[in-house]
Amino acid sequence: MKKETTSLKKLAQELNLSVSTISRALNDHPDISDSTKTKVQKLAAKLNYVPNIFAKGFRQHKTNIIGVIVPNITHYFTSTILKGILExxxxxxxxxxxSESNNDAVKQTEMLKTMLQFNVDGILMSISKVTRQVDDILRIIDNVPLILFDKASNKIPCSQVVINEEESAYNAIEHLINIGKKxxxxxxxxxxxxxxERRYAGYLRALKEHNIPIDEKIIISVDDISLRQGKRMTNLLLSIxxxxxxIFAITDSAAIGVIQTLKKFNIKIPEEIAIIGFSNSINSTIIEPMLTTIDQPGERMGATAVKYMIEEIxxxxxxxxxxxxxxxxLIIRDSTFKAS
Amino acid sequence: MKKETTSLKKLAQELNLSVSTISRALNDHPDISDSTKTKVQKLAAKLNYVPNIFAKGFRQHKTNIIGVIVPNITHYFTSTILKGILExxxxxxxxxxxSESNNDAVKQTEMLKTMLQFNVDGILMSISKVTRQVDDILRIIDNVPLILFDKASNKIPCSQVVINEEESAYNAIEHLINIGKKxxxxxxxxxxxxxxERRYAGYLRALKEHNIPIDEKIIISVDDISLRQGKRMTNLLLSIxxxxxxIFAITDSAAIGVIQTLKKFNIKIPEEIAIIGFSNSINSTIIEPMLTTIDQPGERMGATAVKYMIEEIxxxxxxxxxxxxxxxxLIIRDSTFKAS
DNA sequence: TATTTGTACGCAAACGTTTGCGGTAACGTT
DNA sequence: AACGTTACCGCAAACGTTTGCGTACAAATA
Incomplete structure (x- = not known):
């Protein structure tokens, strides 16, 4: 547990130079001669000098830390975004x-505040669906750059990186129409x-543009979509x-719940009822029949969010x-299209 | 982008007190009277004072940051551990x-070093299976507390939080024996x-203790286990x-690959061949038949790792x-036991 | 030769916080 | 009345780094 940190001072003493010269030499400042630069850099490497990030961040109000807030790290698509961000x-x-907000609005603003405490250079956030008022979030923007990803909001004036959800949903519905579903x-x-909401918008537009009547009775909303809710709502849909x-389920896991209950009732997929999900989660290839769904480029989303963030920083x-x-x-699989 | 940070100095000026008094008042130091304490704390709350963590960390060599290194954040079980850690x-x-090591040994040690640069108070790590030499890791321990979780190593003298993998595997194999598998x-x-290796040890012990001969021909090793490898190795097993x-697959996803190819050959599960996995991933309940597997308490693992870490810090x-x-x-499902 | 320009480096302040030490006043004790 | 004790509070240094400014010396210019 030894702390033999080599500081600028130590380097300075070793070379009979001032601390400022050492600092500038390491930062490639033009005022320093090439000979001393190389001399300093060599010694720094030899003594395994690592700058004290806290002194640095403290001094120049820059931490090189990006804060990320997501509702649930366990969610597969979210984890792929995080992978892209980290990379x-x-x-x-x-x-x-x-940080995880766990779909808790209070915790979310709390997270934002502690992020600020840590002087993060920027915040990447996927706002929780329980967010009702954005005042707290707006206040953040005054202090630090904010970029929203995946789950965005038009109430917050900042850059946003999202999937073309409306269009993707539109394509999904159009695919269903193309295979004869009405x-x-x-x-x-x-x-x-x-x-x-975005996927729902795509759903509505596709139906309208193809002159298919919209029936409120088969538009089902739940508060917290999940596999179980997919099952329950399928029961409801079968009862009318x-x-x-x-059935277009806004989420792969819900779609899997749909498939499972349809199978329970021996309803032929896709002949009697076709199913389409959203996300291309791993599960979508394990369920039988395999689920038609929309693949989302998670890693790319994370990476571009970071790029724009650094741009703003x-x-x-x-x-x-x-x-x-x-x-x-759109990835077409057996739940909508049976290869003959 | 305004930075109107309220510092101790500002509070001091406002109340005609010294900076040190403000600092002590906020830290509940006994030298400060209750009246000024409340006065200071009220103003701090009103002016939305947040301590500059970097000044603090800089001053007292404590960052309140814990570094975590995992092979792959996308892996479901890993993400549950992370959830526990964050919580x-x-x-x-x-x-x-x-940080992600991506099962890259070079990147792993690089991550360790940058973690040290950031003066983390401690490092939680799940070492990559590609780790061949632990010298770099051992050097870390001199500087900062290290705790290994999930993927551990007896070559590294530090606390480790793991699943009782050997025993769990033993139980799994015993279950197979109990349902008549030989x-x-x-x-x-x-x-x-x-x-x-731990699960393999449990496998061997269970067979030995139940006097079942060990046959190298049905002990299959692969470098990078996966669903696809599960499929390929099943083909191999069916060819002898x-x-x-x-079949005991060390991993749920491999077990799912096993199930899929057995189904392709119309082999009855579990009557002809029973299957058991490890992890209780979400997929294990979606595959048909549902997979018998071992549930690992991921969140609890993450939480206890953090507890011990803070203890050491x-x-x-x-x-x-x-x-x-x-x-x-052990969670018994249809892949080993058919409810009649 | 006198003046300017340029090069290479050092001095010292600053960032916000904590903390050892010292000091003052009020109080209690003989 | 003199002293010791206690309760509060301020001074100033320290952490490691960056940076504006000053300066010494050499080279170039007039």
Missing amino acids: EASLKGYRVII RIAIIKENEYSYNS KNKPDA ENPNDIGNKTIELKGN | EASLKGYRVII RIAIIKENEYSYNS KNKPDA ENPNDIGNKTIELKGN
Whole structure:
């Protein structure tokens, strides 16, 4: 447990130079001659000098730390985004602090505050669907760059990196229409969920543009979508007189719940009812029949979020306010299309 | 982008007190009268004072940051551990920096070094299975407390938090024996994988204690276990003359690959061949038949790792060197036991 | 030769916090 | 009244780094 940290002072003493010269030599300052630069850098390497990040961050109000807040790290798609974030950040010399909001609004703002305490250079956030008011979040923007990803909000003026959810959902529904489905149900979340609302918008537009009537009875909203909710809502959908011939579940896990209960009732998939999910989670290839779904480029989303973040960190004057849309990719599998 | 940070100095000026008094008042120092304490604390709350962690950490060589290194954040079980770590850490006032080693030994030691640069108070690590030499890791221990979790090593003298993998595997094999299986294959990883070796040890002990001969031909090792490898090795196992009547796959995803190829060959599960996995991943309940497996308490593992870490941080004299074993839990499902 | 320019380096302040030490006043004790 | 004790509080240093400014010397210019 020894702490034999080599500081600038130690290097200075060793070389009979001043601390400032050492500092400048290591930072490649033009005022320093090449000969001393190399001399200093060699000794620094030899003595395994590592700058004290805290002194540095303390001095120049820069920490090279990016804060990340996500609702649930356990969620597979989220974890792929995080992978992209970690990768890109470490490539650019940044560290990442991750916090979970657990879909708890109070905890979320608390997280934001402690992030500020830690003087993070920027905050990447996927806002919880339980977020009702954005005042606390808006206050953050005054202090530090903020970029939203995956779960965004038009109430917050900042850059956002998202999937083209509306269009992807549109493509999914159009695919269902193309295979002859005419009565397409949707299982979605309530209106506070960004992802759900965007996908729902794509659903509505696809139906309208293909002149398919919209029936409120097969538009199902739940507060907390899940596999279990997928099961329950399928039971509900099967109980109405005019059953759907396709179900778009806003989420892969819900779609899997749908498949499981349809199988329980021996309903043929996709002939009687086709199913489509969203996310291309691992499970979607394990369930039988394999689930048609939309693949989301998680790692790429994380990486681009970090890129734009560093952009904003290094140019603090122009705060970005653009929305970057990454394309989702429809993956057709057995739950909508049976290879003959 | 305004930085109107309220510092101790500002509070001091406002109240006509010295900076030291403010500092002590906020830290509940006995030298300060109750009246000024409340006065200071009220103003601090009103002016939304947040201590500059970098000044603090800089001053007292304590960062309240715990570094975490995992092979792959995307791995479900790993993400549950991380959830536990984040939870417990934030409860105790610590922040967490996460890095991925991506099963790359060079990157792993690099991560360790940058963690040290950031002056983390301690490092939690799940060592990559590609780790061949532990010299770099041993050097870390001199500087900062280290605790290993999930993937451990007896070559590193530090506290370790693991699952009772050997015993859990033993229980799994015993369960197979109890349902009448006599020729039990195992699909495992090479000898550098901690988890694999422990589970293999349990496998061997169970067979020995039940007087079942050990046959090298049905002991299969692969370098990088996965669903695909599960499939390929099942093909291999089915090609030998004396087929196994049960397969223990070291991993749920491999076990799922086993199930999928057995189904392809119309082999009855569990009557002809029973299957058992390890981890109780989400997938294990989605595959049909549902997979018998061992549930690992991921969140609890993360939380206890953090607890012991904080223990070591706050008592730097007694470096821990104990191994904490958390109990895995055999979950019996259809892949080994058909309810009649 | 006198003046300017440029090069290479040092001095010292500053960042916000903690903390050992010293000091003052009020109080209690003989 | 003199002394010791206690309760509060301020001074100033320290942590390691960066950086504006000053300065010494050499080279270039007039």
